Amino acid sequence: MPALGADMDEGTVLEWLVKPGAPVCKGDIIAVIDTAKSAIEVESFHTGTVERLIVEPGETVPVGTVLALIAEPAAETAAAAPAEQPPAPPPPPKAPARVPSARNRPSRQPGTAEPHPAGASSPLVRHLAHDLGVDLTVVPGTGRAGTVTRADVERAAAARQPKAMRPRAPQRKASPQAARQRISPRARRVAAQLGVSMSDVTGTGPGGAVREADVRKAAATPQATPRQPPGAAEREPVVAATPAAKRARTMRQAIAQLMARSKREIPHYYLSNTVDMTAAMSWLHQRNRELAVSERLVPAALLLKAAAVAARQVPDLNGYWEGDHFVPAAAVHLGVPISLRGGGLLTPAIHDASDLPPGELMARLRDLVTRARAGRLRRAELTEATITVTNLGDQGVEAVFGVIYPPQVALVGIGKLTEKPVASHGLIGARPVVVTTLSADHRSSDGYTGARYLAALSDLLQRPEEL
Amino acid sequence: MTPEQARHAIEESLVQVAPDADLGSLGPDADLRDSLELDSLDFLNFIEALSERAGRRIEEDDYPHLATMASAIKFLADR
Numbered sequence: 001m002p003a004l005g006a007d008m009d010e011g012t013v014l015e016w017l018v019k020p021g022a023p024v025c026k027g028d029i030i031a032v033i034d035t036a037k038s039a040i041e042v043e044s045f046h047t048g049t050v051e052r053l054i055v056e057p058g059e060t061v062p063v064g065t066v067l068a069l070i071a072e073p074a075a076e077t078a079a080a081a082p083a084e085q086p087p088a089p090p091p092p093p094k095a096p097a098r099v100p101s102a103r104n105r106p107s108r109q110p111g112t113a114e115p116h117p118a119g120a121s122s123p124l125v126r127h128l129a130h131d132l133g134v135d136l137t138v139v140p141g142t143g144r145a146g147t148v149t150r151a152d153v154e155r156a157a158a159a160r161q162p163k164a165m166r167p168r169a170p171q172r173k174a175s176p177q178a179a180r181q182r183i184s185p186r187a188r189r190v191a192a193q194l195g196v197s198m199s200d201v202t203g204t205g206p207g208g209a210v211r212e213a214d215v216r217k218a219a220a221t222p223q224a225t226p227r228q229p230p231g232a233a234e235r236e237p238v239v240a241a242t243p244a245a246k247r248a249r250t251m252r253q254a255i256a257q258l259m260a261r262s263k264r265e266i267p268h269y270y271l272s273n274t275v276d277m278t279a280a281m282s283w284l285h286q287r288n289r290e291l292a293v294s295e296r297l298v299p300a301a302l303l304l305k306a307a308a309v310a311a312r313q314v315p316d317l318n319g320y321w322e323g324d325h326f327v328p329a330a331a332v333h334l335g336v337p338i339s340l341r342g343g344g345l346l347t348p349a350i351h352d353a354s355d356l357p358p359g360e361l362m363a364r365l366r367d368l369v370t371r372a373r374a375g376r377l378r379r380a381e382l383t384e385a386t387i388t389v390t391n392l393g394d395q396g397v398e399a400v401f402g403v404i405y406p407p408q409v410a411l412v413g414i415g416k417l418t419e420k421p422v423a424s425h426g427l428i429g430a431r432p433v434v435v436t437t438l439s440a441d442h443r444s445s446d447g448y449t450g451a452r453y454l455a456a457l458s459d460l461l462q463r464p465e466e467l
Numbered sequence: 468m469t470p471e472q473a474r475h476a477i478e479e480s481l482v483q484v485a486p487d488a489d490l491g492s493l494g495p496d497a498d499l500r501d502s503l504e505l506d507s508l509d510f511l512n513f514i515e516a517l518s519e520r521a522g523r524r525i526e527e528d529d530y531p532h533l534a535t536m537a538s539a540i541k542f543l544a545d546r
Binding site: 285288289293294296298299300339341342365366369393394395 | 485487500504505506507508511512514515518524525526527
């Protein structure tokens with residue numbers, strides 16, 4: 001169970017997107033995890049073969065718990081059945097790589113563990129398993145280092161049901177061959193709102209996919225079947241995300257905890273600067289006239305781009321405070337708070353924001369907003385921001401002095417774009433301006449550094465064509 | 468576009484952007500962005516959807532016409 005943000009202590013597996021035996025590549029989305037804030041897509045940190053899913057959908061476990069075992073690609077999976085174990089470290093010494101905790105180390109690349117050779121069962125055991133028709137990948141091993149012994153194989157063979165049931169398959173667990181239940185994001189959202197458990201829903205969409213109408217039908221059925229009829233047992237149980245009311249409460253608590261920690265630990269200092277947006281706005285206007293509506297840039301996108309480039313120019317504000325020192329980040333991953341309809345907010349990151357052309361950054365931003373509100377953000381997006389930019393301009397405030405997201409060390413605030421009387425070259429004129437602010441961690445930087453940042457931001461916005 | 472068609476196109480576009488929007492309680496002269504809490508991205512999505520439905524490009528310079536339901540209907544119906 002990875003930490004999906006500095007404020008997360010535990011998570012619930014909502015759904016597995018892979019089955020035992022499936023090949024996965026590092027970065028493939030393999031599970032949906034529910035946290036206090038949102039359902040989040042989590043990727044595999046390793047390339048290999050899914051050996052076992054340890055935590056069942058619906059189970060809530062602490063951060064750091066082993067969720068699944070993935071065999072390294074070179075490993076002979078047939079010989080690598082790991083020992084039955086409680087869902088907590090340590091893993092068996094020769095077990096395949098486990099999904100590590102990324103707690104408080106957002107910048108670290110997970111999955112750098114040394115490759116483990118698979119525990120080897122003896123050729124004799126393999127031969128026996130073959131003769132008895134036992135699949136070694138699903139036999140719990142009781143031998144040294146979790147290897148499968150002759151007794152394990154015989155036990156598995158004896159325990160086998162006539163219909164070749166998997167030895168440790170619980171009643172509602174799907175056979176690995178069964179297709180997982182597919183659910184449209186909208187259906188998932190509606191299910192959460194209505195408090196419908198996915199295991200009670202019969203999909204009628206293509207390939208048995210669950211659609212919104214199916215969820216509503218299930219919600220309308222007075223007594224959803226608590227036990228599935230035998231025919232339905234081939235479906236993997238999928239748990240509905242937290243209902244909206246509970247979500248609002250847990251999200252508030254998560255925000256409360258993180259922000260209290262920030263104010264408790266981080267000595268903030270604050271700076272502000274009014275930026276003339278004449279050049280930026282006329283550039284935007286010109287550009288938007290020439291492009292399709294869908295390619296249009298909003299001022300916020302240009303401001304984000306400038307904020308990201310400025311963070312690269314003043315790297316002392318881009319990174320993490322770890323223990324007692326600042327660790328600069330190699331890239332600028334821009335955290336962008338997105339308010340959710342219905343309350344609360346999520347702060348996913350736009351990766352490598354300083355290197356994206358404004359149009360691309362804008363597309364990413366739109367995509368993030370859509371997915372944040374649909375509850376389909378990915379782990380990396382929620383854990384890897386190196387600096388955050390909050391934009392409350394649309395809400396009509398002139399300036400925002402934000403609270404830093406630990407372990408980051410700076411938060412940039414953008415206020416409302418307004419026309420103000422501005423003196424320039426001895427003349428007063430009406431010009432579009434925006435108030436930019438910086439909240440920064442005084443442990444890691446001083447006001448001088450912060451001032452350089454805001455000046456860089458302003459300079460960049462005077463030359464929008466270079467952004 | 469008739470005013471009725473225009474209203475329909477606007478309402479559909481708004482619902483697409485803000486599915487939870489309560490359009491029934493929206494007065495003709497209420498500010499759309501404020502009442503429905505649309506941020507600049509939401510508003511752009513609205514413009515994009517509306518451009519498609521109206522079958523014509525809506526420029527940034529036209530945004531002031533789209534501030535309220537009444538003004539937006541007038542804007543679309545006039546052309």
